[in-house]
Amino acid sequence: MSRKRKIAILLGILLGMAVAIASYFFYCPIPDTGLFPPAPNAKTRTIYFVQHDWHSGLAWAQRGKENFGAENWQNSPFVEVGWGDRQFYFAGDQSIPSILRAVFIPSDSVLHVASFAEPPEQFFKFPVFKIELSESGFQNLLAYVKQTFAVNRMGDRLAAIGKGQYGVSNFYAAVPKYIALSNCNTWAAEALRQAGVSTCPNRALLAKNLAEQLKTQ
Template identity: 35%
Template structure:
């Protein structure tokens, strides 16, 4: 597994922090009324899986609202889907190197989504990863599903599949977003959670450790190994 796939590396992190104050949208509030789930309200489980430099979001296929994420049909029989995102050049390179990371951090580049389908318990499938478990309301999860759905570049109703992914039953898909200094993989993941109501500031979550810590402290996440 390529554990540093397409994310911001420490060489670029200092530049990112120095320019952060210029981003006017950094402190946007999450949607109202989505988080936390009300007492006794049905909830949907979410898993955040650390891969070293970035994190993947794992959801249950059965919880996906009808009409969203048609890419799930590419993983018949899978109970879970993991979603990751990053710079296309780095993710797809057979021999990624620091030059890819610098280019991805300093200049806007195209991006891809990485989707993995599996059925084992999440902790068993990622036995060496730090995992954070959290729960969203059904409305929050539906909003997150719509956000994820809108990240795919599609031709008609079909996503553009590029090649097999990094591990297991996985695929790369073309994304409609641009990777750049203010839109790195951990920031992207934080935005997905923010769309569901998680009260974190995406722009401040540039490292995977910071992201997981924010999810635990601000969104009631529970760390599992």
């Protein structure tokens, strides 16, 4: 194979990669219509987006017999969830090799579930965005979060793998695999999109990216 042909093939590959990357960031899946904003006088549920510096969390008030909280306080007034890389988020390994691995290599993930009593605006020392969802939209979001848990044959989430970071909280084994383009912030953005909110997960690689999107809702 001639040198010119090798260069042409390489340039073709690079061009293809550039087009694929550009397409990824330009593509925004459209949420289901009729879910958000809620119809006038419709039953609603409030969700809270918590901007933990680089990390995103979603919180809400539990109603009735909802028992989504950590084992030691499943029926807590409020719960918050966040998804992330197991080694970095749960094990606390913030070394350079760990960060590079989380960015480039698909790795095991965890879901952090926190139970607490105070309203999120009081409990967290980070920016909190309040979003009113339709009841159907909230149920879609809740179903998406539940699907993130690794489950047993009965479909129940597995026992906690360790204590969480604040409040009464635990870490749980989760799915899918974690990688830079599918991280805690894109996960939260997709959860909100499932609820009908016009978020673009592909453009929410950072928590501040998602916060900026929510400011326009």
